[in-house]
Amino acid sequence: xxxxxxxxxxxxxxxxxxxxxxxxxxxxxxxxxxxxxxxxxxxxxxxxxxxxxxxxxxxxxxxxxxxxxxxxxxxxxxxxxxxxxxxxxxxxxxxxxxxxxxxxxxxxxxxxxxxxxxxxxxxxxxxxxxxxxxxxxxxxxxxxxxxxxxxxxxxxxxxxxxxxxxxxxxxxxxxxxxxxxxxxxxxxxxxxxxxxxxxxxxxxxxxxxxxxxxxxxxxxxxxxxxxxxxxxxxxxxxxxxxxxxxxxxxxxxxxxx
DNA sequence: AATTGTCGCAACCGCGAATTC
DNA sequence: CGAATTCGCGGTTGCGACAAT
Numbered sequence: 206x207x208x209x210x211x212x213x214x215x216x217x218x219x220x221x222x223x224x225x226x227x228x229x230x231x232x233x234x235x236x237x238x239x240x241x242x243x244x245x246x247x248x249x250x251x252x253x254x255x256x257x258x259x260x261x262x263x264x265x266x267x268x269x270x271x272x273x274x275x276x277x278x279x280x281x282x283x284x285x286x287x288x289x290x291x292x293x294x295x296x297x298x299x300x301x302x303x304x305x306x307x308x309x310x311x312x313x314x315x316x317x318x319x320x321x322x323x324x325x326x327x328x329x330x331x332x333x334x335x336x337x338x339x340x341x342x343x344x345x346x347x348x349x350x351x352x353x354x355x356x357x358x359x360x361x362x363x364x365x366x367x368x369x370x371x372x373x374x375x376x377x378x379x380x381x382x383x384x385x386x387x388x389x390x391x392x393x394x395x396x397x398x399x400x401x402x403x404x405x406x407x408x409x410x411x412x413x414x415x416x417x418x419x420x421x422x423x424x425x426x427x428x429x430x431x432x433x434x435x436x437x438x439x440x441x442x443x444x445x446x447x448x449x450x451x452x453x454x455x456x457x458x459x460x461x462x
Numbered sequence: 463a464a465t466t467g468t469c470g471c472a473a474c475c476g477c478g479a480a481t482t483c
Numbered sequence: 484c485g486a487a488t489t490c491g492c493g494g495t496t497g498c499g500a501c502a503a504t
Binding site (some may be wrong): 206219220221222256257260261307308311312314315316329 | 469470471472473475476
């Protein structure tokens with residue numbers, strides 16, 4: 206087997222995704238689907254590798270993703286499934302509608318593992334402490350096993366209401382129509398990127414800026430509402446995306462097409 | 463108020479599996 | 484049938500936010 210070259214290609218962007226990149230990816234997949242991840246970024250005009258695009262879509266942008274804290278039931282399900290399946294996160298995620306394998310993996314490592322295997326976790330912390338003495342005290346002084354947030358939910362919830370600058374509403378609710386049975390819920394700021402209003406004003410108010418994509422349905426949530434609220438119109442060529450990039454100041458390093 | 467430590471999460475990396483040629 | 488390519492998974496890391504001192 207030969208490993209496919211991917212992100213090592215020079216010129217491809219790494220690191221956190223910008224709202225502009227998110228929007229481009231969403232719009233492209235909405236329109237064309239994601240048959241070929243490797244070709245997608247090139248066709249969509251993204252300076253990312255296909256792998257990065259896939260990850261972003263699967264873990265963050267997919268419309269059926271349910272965000273926010275895990276419920277007690279979900280946590281118990283994860284613990285039970287992990288007992289049966291081990292670290293097969295994708296298999297576990299398949300049984301938790303709206304949750305991604307990455308998210309489940311994270312919640313396992315940060316919360317559940319310590320709850321299920323407190324002794325093992327403590328021993329591992331002790332082992333590591335031989336190399337990093339500072340972590341010894343922290344590991345034993347503040348075991349997450351005792352963290353009341355595990356039972357009561359994170360206090361972060363209290364101040365995480367989604368404030369949408371584009372629609373001027375303090376909290377947005379939705380009722381999904383997808384097949385995963387997600388109930389009506391409030392979005393937190395973590396669920397969708399809070400996009401700088403100036404970006405949308407500058408980018409989306411452009412003539413012919415958005416193709417005939419319905420961003421107002423449940424598919425895109427508040428992000429889509431914000432996007433759609435500016436009105437969509439027709440334009441099929443790449444000029445739009447070129448202009449998006451130029452407007453966003455991201456395309457300066459691109460060679461001419 | 464400043465510094466240090468901890469936590470949580472998004473994203474990257476490397477590998478094997480699956481698919482295509 | 485084997486090589487090449489793409490996909491998907493699991494482990495790991497980097498960094499921002501927040502808490503503690």
